[in-house]
Amino acid sequence: MSYKDKNFRIIGKPMPRHDAWEKVLGKTNYAGDNEIPGMLYVKALRSAHAAAKLVSIDTSAAEALAGVEIVLTAKDVPNNETVTKFGQTHTVGGFEGLYRVLADKKVRFYGEAVAIVAAETPEICDEALKLIKVEYEELEGVFDPAEALKPGAYLVGEDDTNLVCQYKVRKGNVEEGFAKADLIIENTYTVPQVDHIYMEPECGTAWLGEDGVITIRASTQVIEHFRGIAEVLGIAQNRVRVIAPMVGGGFGGKEDITVETYLALVVFKTGKPCAMTWTREESLISHGKRHAYTMEYKTGVTKDGKIVAQQVDILSDAGAYVYLSPWILLYSTVKAVGPYDSETVKVDTRTVLTNNTFASANRGFGGAQVCFAYERQMNEAAKALGMDPLEFRRKNYLHKGDALATGRVLENAVETEATGIKVMEMLGEKTISDKPNILIGQGMASSMMSYGRMTFLHDTSRSYVSIELDGSVVIRCGVQDIGCGQTSSLASIAAEVLGVDMDDVTVYFGDTSLTPLAGTTTATRMLYMSGNATLKASKAIRENLLTTAAKYLEVSIEELDLIDHQVIVESAPEKNMPLQQLVKICASDGVELFNLAQFNAPAREFMDFTSGQGQVFADFTFGSHAVEVAVNTDTGEAKLLKYVSCYDAGQAVNKLSAEGQIEGGAIYGLGYGMMEGIKYDKGKTLNPNLATYLIPTTMDVPEMQTDMIESGGGLGPFGAKGLGEPSSVPSAPAFVNAVCDAIGAPINDLPASPEAILKALNNK
Template sequence: MSYKDKKFRIVGKPMPRHDAWEKVLGNTSYAGDHEIPGMLHVKALRSAHAAARLIAIDTSAAEALEGVEAVLTAKDVPHNETVTKFGQTHTVGGFEGLYRVLADKKVRFYGEAVAIVAAETPEICDEALKLIKVEYEKLEGVYDPAEALKPGAYLVGEDESNLVCQYKIRKGDVTDGFSRADVIVENTFTVPQVDHAYMETECGTAWMGEDGIITIRASTQVIEHFRGIAEVLGLPQNKVRVIAPMVGGGFGGKEDITVETYLALVVYKTGRPCSMVWTREESLICHGKRHAYKMHYKTGVTKDGKLVAQQVDILSDAGAYVYLSPWILLYSTVKAVGPYDVETVKVDSRTVLTNNTFASANRGFGGAQVCFGYERQMDEAARAIGMDPLEFRRRNYLHQGDAMATGRILENAVETEATGIKVMEMLGEKTVSDKPNIVIGQGMASSMMSYGRMTFLHDTSRSYVSIELDGSVVVRCGVQDIGCGQTSSLASIAAEVLGVDMEDVTVFFGDTSLTPLAGTTTATRMLYMSGNATLKAAKAIRDNLLDKASKHLAVPVAELDLVNHQLVVESAPERNMELEQLVKLCASDGVELFNLAQFNAPAREFMDFTSGQGQVFADFTFGSHAIEVAVDTDTGRAEILKYVACYDAGQAVNKLSAEGQIEGGAVYGLGYGAMEGIQYDRGKTLNPDFATYLIPTSMDVPEIETDMIESGGGLGPFGAKGLGEPSSVPSAPAFVNAVCDAIGKSINDLPATPEAILKALES
């Protein structure tokens, strides 16, 4: 029978993850659990200024302290400045993204590392850091992106402007569109920097083998940083190895290099193993944040609810270094009008350097910010013409075969309308308040979020699958498992294809020397990319097994299947064969029982950056959230009474994991909507701990009800779509829309804290 016509045994079922028991029992080893006899401890000296000139650094007293092995500054780094080239993408404001290992000449943000100490104990490190004398010339700095664009503004970097890059989208004549509108709705929305707030802070160990290879075992989403580390040290790439054990949360915060280069540098200089573990305060102050945005939306609507014009202006705060800001802004620009069919569109976006902590990847990668903008605008527009918010959205949702504002035709499944209808059905009738100070509101939000990297990056992923003589299966793939079940999904795919149980599959992952490189665990790409590579490799082995069985039994391949450790002959069950027997038969004849496969994502050329027309992403995941809140008008506290979410998953590989992603994403996005935000005083972080930087707890979130549509219309294995980032994107606007419905006032700035709600009530 054709494999695509099979009924799934494992895929699509709510299966326990293959790593579940190890995590429940506390046996999983994370990067910070690793200790090496005789290892040094590494800590960084961080700048107390957000903008300053480095005049001199005196490390002599620290170096003389007993127990200190090394004190390193920028002069000790072979290649301290590395440059990320972004190529043709930025012909509209070309640039190169500078990255420094240790600050040199100039400090660009509060907490930037200016030196590192390697010592026998953490306590000696702390004492040595106090002995380092740094002479600074404090500079003015600039902390508001609008101010950073003004003529004569303080220059954060070494370029002649703080502008990093800018994009645009043009569809039709937006002036004509507004002339045909019955109502024009105009609002400005702001969203703050937020942290990833993962449980495991940045950490790792490193050592040098007898072969001169530096091995780094770190909590990272990108083992392929070995190339950049080798460049910094001036070593061949095959002399640096990176291992990623299970990661205790990433959300994009471990996509950039954190501890890896510091560890490699210490090993390179001292020859000794070492460890570095960041404190929570360091983590909150020093790694990249989600970008703060200021967005202006102007929307033209007809009285019958048709969107005829949308003008969007986006100003993004990149912080002190470029990092991934250009890519994130491009994501935002392409998705600025959301999953809606708007007749005419004009989008302009810019990202700008400031002396705030640098911003980079965060779950939703540019999609979360603009979703707050377009979904608040949808509610405001619906209210302006007196139409139900869901009905207004239904009149404007994009459908399969429609063109986005970028001209890209949505050729795959687009089930946004179905998810919007579903969540409002699940939410049900509004609860009736029995207290005069408690008002009830309901809100919804829909979103579109890409999965997989941009098409002009020509993304690839590799996976190796083999079946052993006893019928057990091995998968080797360079995925980084950041807690979302990436490796477990690969086990499910291999088990499904080869007719074994998940317990029979062992997955080796995250090692640049021992596993085929699979790319980054970012951009909701791992199931799509590595899942397809694993499916391709497993199918090749399956084809070899069935071909051999067909010749041996003189039975057409179409009548054969692999099920429950057996070769099944559908037309003659008495001729069934144990899988182990078939494998040995293949082995004796030299039939290949392994396969290394590479999956290549669909590739496109660059979009037209003068008009914003073209295809940037391979596909999108569509979904909706809906929330009911009870707001206390005396205190401003908003209690969530109901929370529901629905997505088109394409095909859930593991229903339990898919549900977990939707639930986790909802909570992650709720923090963005209700409480989270980095607070600065001229670049200095004011809330660098979990006592002052608040995140949702079990007390803030009710039971989240989820539903999934399985259209089979995705590009992932078996028609799957990605859920990791999409699941978090509509949460914040759904929450704020519910609050606004309850209080009858508009809130256009995140987070919608009790103070913000009271302020809105008083307006």
């Protein structure tokens, strides 16, 4: 068993993660666990209005309070507003995105930071916040994206329109498609804003390094925000350092800047170390949410079950600031009809500013909303045709070599159909109800979700690998580990290639000053990008090791392998040599036992805006979920009886971790389907805590069965695809399809809560 014969020792096996012991022993030091002598505590004053004019801010009483170090408002920030066109820094283009550190002149959402206070204790901070006098003049605001588009609507920002951007995709003539259809299915789907609810709220510390570099250690998915922070402070990028220790969950919610600029500002202004930790309420009201969408779907099918026309119109609520809305909308646009073929396609999408909390990245990045709609639509079409939902899907699944509506040909493995068949097999025969008030239903959903960033971004990742003199291995890679095993995967890859154990590898990660930049932990890109970079670096070292060994042992390099800390000579085992000995030979010969490798994702030009044609993503992960539910017709409660899922993982790097991603993704998405949603009253969050914003508990979740296909057809190391986001996308439609099957009535709005189920039953 070795890397050489592709019969891996480590890759693909179920292994405990290399970081699990530290975590279970309570030794992992998260971003909120550091205390620095003399550090200040930082808190934000947040707007109690969603739309208001900031008439005046008087901070004098707060500043006069004993123990207060500094109070900052927009006027104190060197560059309070920065505008980005491209790049992941804080907001994003093809379109201009505005990042505003502190509210200025006008408040756009409830919970927007108006001022920050730094003081000796958290209690003094609280006292000082109360002493800041803000005069607001309340404005009418706009809270519905359709209203926000009407002429004369309240303008959320400074532009003369609330429209952020729009896209379209055209394939053939959709009217001709509908003319060919025997049946047309038309539905409107709505999905609410939801939160990430990572267990660790936003937090961090910052200090002035001995070298004068402003250093921020924060819970983030993107250490490369150091560039944006430098811009806010008006200093050089190499004077800001960001460190991300192990992150207590991200799910996209720590992709945008959270505490970092506030901390950096306090250090910049005072020279003193500081800490900021958001309360759960602050987290719920003031970081980006998953976008609420209204989605109109019109699908034309022939009697024999072929889709001939798909017309989609999406209206997205961007909330109060642009952030990542344009990109998320682009994801939705490209994926609007899912992993299904259609002769003709017409997609129109728009995202619009409102005075709700801004929306931004959330696991699925625009993929989850449309999956709910296209998979509900698949079921409704199957039902209208009197066809089995899987059979109908099988007539329309895309396969390898087929083209998406954007013209992009799927060149890599497309195993959607195999996963669809598999999950329905796993689900088995429908359970028979023994009570008149309990209805049983089954539902499935398939999805396509990209892994890796959009190809026009020319994504790269770097990883440094080296071997120490005793044969232990070091990786330095600027990944952020948000709990999905990002660093552990890199350890597995290096250990496999270099013939050592995972325990022999130490991974230094997430430090913009010391680890080579590896990009963001977003877009299900880390295994794909940094895994490939680490593989490339490890292979280069292996090559150097084996070349040296071949010379020294006077055998051909083809005969050599690295297994279990040994150089193996296949034809002459008596010549086998400990790896440590070979390392020493290399060191004394000056052979390089380190390598800094860069992996470049395939790059393409931006898609054509007039037709929506072009390649936006490098590849997709395909998979399916299936669910059985028992609906109580008296209470509307839908109890899950079975949950099964199957993905083409390409190649699982760690079987246990990959299963964990699929299970965790399934339940993350299940919350979207059955219970979650931010509730607003004119932009004010009505459920800003975990007693009112509910997520699944152990009692909501059934035993899960997970299966994987390993096609080897992905672009990641060893043919891996990505699982992080894809695993969460089909849960909501699978659940709702099962509920609809049980009750015999449609539910097209999320969440399908007991109340919604009772309403659907009453409307039958």
